Amino acid sequence: MVRWEPNAPERLSRAALELFTERGYDNTTVAEIAERTGLTKRTFFRHFADKREVLFGGQDALVKVLAEAITAAPDPVEPLAAIGAALEATAVFFGPERLKWAQERQAVIDANPELQERELLKLATLTTAFRDALRERGVPEPGASLxxxxxxxxxxxxxxxxxxxANQLDFAELTRRTLDELRQAAATLA
Known part of the structure; x- marks a missing residue:
């Protein structure tokens, strides 16, 4: 085994993604992921509950940034403007250095129903964080949930x-444009 090196979770995530891409998610074991990084299974389980979670690390940090951005939005602000601030704040997780990893990760998720289910749970957690932070700001229902x-x-x-x-835009710009498009689409439905 390799002596201690920093950033074990990131190394494990990278190794797992490489193996999932090479062999498939179902054909990769935790032992193989740990071996690829020169770490032990025990070290793997110190950082991740199971091999699915190696693709979903950072979710707690993402939720925290999102909720803090909504809470910190200046008063008065409409709910969708607070959501926009939160979306822009999450862009720190989606820089150009993470793009290739995100594309490969999504390909693995798209190829595996178990991972698709976990992705949906992650997205539900984001929705709950949005809603709870909006409620904390005093946004009443059903407005906070919508x-x-x-x-x-x-x-x-x-x-x-x-x-x-084919995309040439950064994540923050994409979130601004997407939220504007959703606002415009909703306005045409009224």
Whole structure:
């Protein structure tokens, strides 16, 4: 085994993604992921509950940034403007250095129903964070829940556009444009 090196979670995530891409998710074991990084299974389980979670690390940090951005939005602000601030704040997780990893990760998720289910749970957590932060700001129901759903839709759409190989825009710009498009679409339905 390799002596201690920093950033074990990131190394494990990278190794897992490489193996999932090479062999498939179902054909990769935790032992193989740990071996690829020169770490032990025990070290793997110190950082991740199971091999699915290696693709979903950072969710707690994402939720925290999102909720803090909504809470910190200046008063008075309409709910969708607070959602916009939160979406822009999450762009720190989606820089150009993460794009290739995100594209490969999404390909693995798209190829595996178990991972698709986990992705949906992650997105539901984001919606709940949007809603709870809006409620904390005093946004009443059903407005908080509706704005949270729009925020989730904007996040998902912006992310899908961001990982598209033809995309030339950064994540923050994509979130702004997507939220504007959703506002315009909703206005035409009234």
């Amino acid at each position: 704005a949270a759903e729009i925020g989730n839709l904007a996040f998902r759409t912006a992310f899908t556009r961001w990982i598209d190989p």
